[in-house]
Amino acid sequence: MINGNVKPAEKFVVPIGPQHPALKEPGHFELTIDGETVTAASARLGYAHRGIEKGAESRSYVQTLYMMERVCGICSHIHGTAFSLVVEKLAGVEAPPRAQAIRVLVAELERIHSHLLWVGVGAHEAGFDALFMYSWRDREVVMDILEALTGNRVNYSANVLGGVKCDVTPEAAETILKGVDFLEERARQYLEVVQSDAMFLRRTRGVGTMTREEALTLGVVGPTARASGVTQDLRKDAPYAAYPDFPINVITETAGDLEARFIVRVKETIESCRIIREVLANLPEGELTTRMPRRVKEGEAIVRLEAPRGEVFYYVQSDGTDTAKRVKVRTPTIANMASVLHLSVGHQLADVPMILAGIDPCFSCNDRSVRLTSAHGNDVWTWEKLRQHGIEAYR
Amino acid sequence: MSTEERIAEARARLAPFTDAVEEAAPDRLNAPLPVEQLLPAAAALIEGQWSYLTTITGTDLGPEAGEFEVLYHFSSGALVTTVRVRIPRDEPAVPSVCGLIPAASFYERELMEMFGIVVEGTPNPDRLFLPDDWPVGVYPLRKDFDPSEATVVIEKDPAND
Numbered sequence: 312m313i314n315g316n317v318k319p320a321e322k323f324v325v326p327i328g329p330q331h332p333a334l335k336e337p338g339h340f341e342l343t344i345d346g347e348t349v350t351a352a353s354a355r356l357g358y359a360h361r362g363i364e365k366g367a368e369s370r371s372y373v374q375t376l377y378m379m380e381r382v383c384g385i386c387s388h389i390h391g392t393a394f395s396l397v398v399e400k401l402a403g404v405e406a407p408p409r410a411q412a413i414r415v416l417v418a419e420l421e422r423i424h425s426h427l428l429w430v431g432v433g434a435h436e437a438g439f440d441a442l443f444m445y446s447w448r449d450r451e452v453v454m455d456i457l458e459a460l461t462g463n464r465v466n467y468s469a470n471v472l473g474g475v476k477c478d479v480t481p482e483a484a485e486t487i488l489k490g491v492d493f494l495e496e497r498a499r500q501y502l503e504v505v506q507s508d509a510m511f512l513r514r515t516r517g518v519g520t521m522t523r524e525e526a527l528t529l530g531v532v533g534p535t536a537r538a539s540g541v542t543q544d545l546r547k548d549a550p551y552a553a554y555p556d557f558p559i560n561v562i563t564e565t566a567g568d569l570e571a572r573f574i575v576r577v578k579e580t581i582e583s584c585r586i587i588r589e590v591l592a593n594l595p596e597g598e599l600t601t602r603m604p605r606r607v608k609e610g611e612a613i614v615r616l617e618a619p620r621g622e623v624f625y626y627v628q629s630d631g632t633d634t635a636k637r638v639k640v641r642t643p644t645i646a647n648m649a650s651v652l653h654l655s656v657g658h659q660l661a662d663v664p665m666i667l668a669g670i671d672p673c674f675s676c677n678d679r680s681v682r683l684t685s686a687h688g689n690d691v692w693t694w695e696k697l698r699q700h701g702i703e704a705y706r
Numbered sequence: 707m708s709t710e711e712r713i714a715e716a717r718a719r720l721a722p723f724t725d726a727v728e729e730a731a732p733d734r735l736n737a738p739l740p741v742e743q744l745l746p747a748a749a750a751l752i753e754g755q756w757s758y759l760t761t762i763t764g765t766d767l768g769p770e771a772g773e774f775e776v777l778y779h780f781s782s783g784a785l786v787t788t789v790r791v792r793i794p795r796d797e798p799a800v801p802s803v804c805g806l807i808p809a810a811s812f813y814e815r816e817l818m819e820m821f822g823i824v825v826e827g828t829p830n831p832d833r834l835f836l837p838d839d840w841p842v843g844v845y846p847l848r849k850d851f852d853p854s855e856a857t858v859v860i861e862k863d864p865a866n867d
Binding site: 353354355356357360362364365400527528529530548549611612613615622624626628637639641645646648649650653 | 730731733734755758759760761763765766777779781783784786788807808809811812813830832833834835836837846847851
């Protein structure tokens with residue numbers, strides 16, 4: 312130690328975050344280090360906690376759907392779909408086949424957008440900014456498709472309870488196919504890059520290795536688990552929406568390191584392109600929505616969906632009114648976070664941001680959960696007042 | 707393994723603890739258990755990595771009912787087996803499952819801060835999501851939670867006026 316006031320036997324704790332520990336989202340990690348090697352790790356989350364589960368207890372199902380889309384800014388569609396499916400299940404309503412197919416279509420477009428975003432973030436963490444800029448440039452193509460289809464680049468709001476809002480016209484299908492061809496070609500290029508760039512491989516090959524056994528013990532989900540050889544994908548294991556009609560190929564790798572996580576995600580991007588083509592070629596005709604009761608029968612239901620980052624779990628309890636009694640959301644990041652703490656131990660401090668980025672963490676998803684305080688004066692802001700303020704401020 | 711086979715397997719694994727396992731949906735089992743049976747039942751369900759703990763859901767049955775219900779969701783393929791434990795609201799405690807499932811730590815921390823349920827023996831009892839200045843003894847997911855209890859008033863800084 313430079314100033315000599317830390318004895319060799321003492322533990323040295325490096326706090327990382329809450330300001331963007333790896334990506335531009337908040338989380339706080341405390342890493343105990345010995346020299347450059349991490350010997351213990353702990354996490355403190357919640358910096359983006361918005362009380363969404365509590366908020367759902369005082370909003371109608373229709374209002375909650377709007378809020379659930381905002382659990383995550385990247386995979387918003389999967390949350391809207393999960394909530395729609397779980398409420399439809401409770402109400403005993405099934406969305407029409409065309410709606411279910413469009414849900415799948417948007418979900419796969421979202422997966423491409425999310426995986427490309429992640430390739431960029433991962434590359435940036437490794438110091439490979441050229442890949443970061445190319446992948447984000449290409450991601451604009453899928454963002455444009457999503458905007459053309461739903462009207463929004465993010466928070467597409469494609470779902471309503473009992474169906475979807477947006478339809479696919481033949482012209483739109485043509486635009487999507489063109490975009491998807493371009494994206495697949497680019498993804499194939501990235502697949503080569505992430506396996507051949509010598510500098511990049513120094514940061515990914517053999518780093519953050521997780522065996523299949525560890526992955527199962529840690530309860531890891533999604534591409535992180537599949538990169539360790541766990542054949543688990545809810546689109547196949549428990550197909551929902553239109554996935555029974557559009558079966559997917561589960562992509563797995565066995566190496567379990569960061570390189571494998573890159574390969575799995577890029578290959579999944581290519582697989583998503585295939586599913587999108589299938590859906591567009593076999594889009595069922597018919598209605599987009601079905602009648603949905605305002606009040607939902609008493610009971611409880613669970614849905615599990617495969618988000619870009621892994622399993623999303625929704626549990627909803629209904630008491631027969633138009634408002635849920637309890638809504639529980641388990642997002643994939645929280646399931647994968649334990650693996651970051653586990654894998655960091657024994658690694659170099661400099662590898663930690665890469666390991667964290669390796670699970671494709673989404674802190675907003677993680678935190679979700681309202682506390683209103685004022686930064687302008689000693690008064691308490693109520694929801695109504697906040698809403699009014701919003702209306703006036705943006706008039 | 708089909709979902710029907712998984713249901714039979716889950717029932718067999720839970721047989722030593724309860725015969726009250728009910729099929730709540732074609733892909734969902736409910737297993738209400740006394741709290742003492744939680745750990746052995748969880749151990750039976752995850753044995754040989756047959757299933758994994760997806761999450762822990764706390765539910766408040768309300769001050770009148772005087773109970774919390776804690777749901778442990780174990781997934782195996784398409785099947786979710788929910789082990790349901792009821793505990794009194796005035797002395798809410800469950801044992802930690804972290805000894806069996808280390809990854810449950812985050813779920814238990816969330817359960818503790820959101821409901822005020824004591825998770826006995828959990829390795830890290832620190833807050834996970836709630837801010838550091840959140841008042842002690844205020845649990846936001848309880849049904850009788852009053853948001854005004856959790857209001858933190860930020861002092862007006864005259865310099866910024």
